Amino acid sequence: MPIVQFAPFASLVQPSLWHKLTELKIDILKLSDAAVPITGSYSIGRSVKDRETGQEIALPCNLTIGSESFEEAHKPPRGSVFPVGTLKNYNTIEDFKAADKTTLFNYEAELIWDHILKTRDTAQLNRFLLITFADLKKYKYYYWFAFPAFVSKPAWEIGDEGWANAASEFNPEKLSSIHGQLQTQPTHLPYFLVKKEASGDVIIAPVEDYEKFYASVPPEAQTIAFVDPSADPSNPGWPLRNLLAYLRALYPATTSTVRILRWRDSEPPSPSATWKSQIGTLSVAAAASLSSERPSAVGWEKNPQGKLGPRLADLAPMMDPTSLAAQAVDLNLKLMKWRILPSLDLEKISTTKCLLLGAGTLGCYVARALMGWGVRTISFVDSAKVSFSNPVRQPLFEFTDCLEGGKPKAECAATSLKKIFPGINATGHSLSIPMPGHPIPSNPASLAQAKADVARLEKLIDEHDAVFLLMDSRESRWLPTVIAAAKGKIVLNAALGFDTFLVMRHGARASSLTTGHNGKPHQKLGCYYCNDIVAPADSLTDRTLDQMCTVTRPGLAPIAAATAVELLSSLLQHPDQLFAPAPPPATSSATASNPEDGTSSVLGLVPHQLRGFLGQFRTMPLVGAAYDKCTGCSETVLKAYEEQGFEMLVKAFNDAKFLETLTGLDKLFDESEAALESVEWEEEGEDDF
Incomplete structure (x- = not known):
């Protein structure tokens, strides 16, 4: 009699699986190569009709996996079978190639065999193995499936009549009854028993009920059925191999000859069509050795060249470049969490909305560093246009941006960020910030424009979490300092000299200070103006070119900008964030990791x-303490701003002495002068030399 040939499983991997594996690798597995449970699905085999010849062409015996394969609660559509498996992902291509595939395969086969002997559970008969290596930089995925199936020695044979239409044994009414009973099962049974009742009805039961269900049924009247993923009329699907091994291991006395029903109908056919399910009688030599030892197994999938070897899924050509960039840009950040900083909270950084006041040298470098940290919302404010001196020092501009009078800096910088990474939410705002020492003309139009500019700045600061002060002049930083302090925003300040720089964070508003996470009172840290004893004044008028421009060593701005961004990142990781205390000036890197202080x-x-x-x-x-007479962050100034609004600001813009009078700096100055005048100085004579 002919030996039974089985149609092997063919893996069908949905691209979504690789996206999910990428997330799993980066966020959960990291450097672990531990095995991960996974599920697949297969359904009744299907075929298509050749339009030219009219012949039915059987489709492959597919086992499908996708992103849902990692979900424990996922259930396949009714009519599909839900096999379980193991995924093992390797960290390097060398590890993938050198993996002990024999040991891995035998382990899975042993699991199947143990379930047969110990639990008699058929849910494990279709276990599969998937080994992978994910090249996350190139979006290439190497993979190899194994579907362990036990080898029968001697082989199973099929009677000379071969596979016949199931309607020859069960009339259409009985086949419809079988279909209806399958639909009532909580999950589709991959294997089931069929029995004819004395009444002529047919009933089904799980294969696990073999002894009870067939207690009074002779072997020749027993029908063992399975959902067949093969549409080949001659070759049953791969799941039958382990079903036969199951029957021989547990019921050797009655299963040397078995009648098999290949269930191949997902729905009852139309009246003019016939049922596709088939029935046939298989037999194996009764003298076949039977023991509790596990038979040998086969099942590694062949690659498209027909050889035993892995396959490659290259997703890069089929992915939208923007989507590729979105998944790749944060890869370096997530890799930090693998070995170095597992407690790093990247979401706190990426969701922080940053407002950059100034789109010049500092602004360009700060924006690039923020993007590197994964910040996704960056807004620029600047009133200037790109000039020919800018592109060599400011990396978001190029020569063409300078032509025809130059593009607005803020909008141009935002456009450049989107060119670098389309997923960034970048906007530019051309806005002139009113400043102390720069009086506003008294005509209505100028006042209305200044009021509108202040309102826009207030709205922008309100909509962002962190404000960077990156302007050229000292006085231009005053208004955003006041607004941000009143609104409780994080403020980062960067200022440049020729070969020196200052980077600082403004302290929180004094009235908002309570107690930190360590139980200690919050520190009263100062702002940019807390060391001043005069109000900010006009630093631009009557200045030579070198005095109006920030003349610095070319490498200074990138250093200061990177320092400011790193300071923000550290601040966001601190449990107190805006209220984080400052370490004493003498604190060394050796004590930096001590969380107790x-x-x-x-x-x-x-x-x-x-x-x-x-x-x-x-x-x-x-470390600089907050000053109660500060013209930028003192409660006197903040309350005056909150109570009087624009009217108070106009006084500060137009009257150089207003802030000094408001905060009491003028009295302090007078007292200091009076104290100096009251001192009696001894004049030194010539004889003292």
């Missing part, structure tokens, strides 16, 4: 001020 985050220290000296290649951390 509350001055460090997972990224290290969170200093208040950093002064850099490029001439000495040195950076010095400093």
